[in-house]
Amino acid sequence: MSQHASLKGKGKITSRRNVLKRFERVDLLVKRGEWKKGDRGLGLKKTKPEA
Numbered sequence: 001m002s003q004h005a006s007l008k009g010k011g012k013i014t015s016r017r018n019v020l021k022r023f024e025r026v027d028l029l030v031k032r033g034e035w036k037k038g039d040r041g042l043g044l045k046k047t048k049p050e051a
Helices: 022-032
Strands: none
């Protein structure tokens, strides 16, 4: 049985994700200087992915 074309992996994400995972948000905030080591990881500011 063959696999449907929509289920096959492309190997790379073609569209940009607009939702970041928590660790990605922390990394981005650290890069911007808005989060310091020791700050809480809950209730983070909203961020948009970098272009």
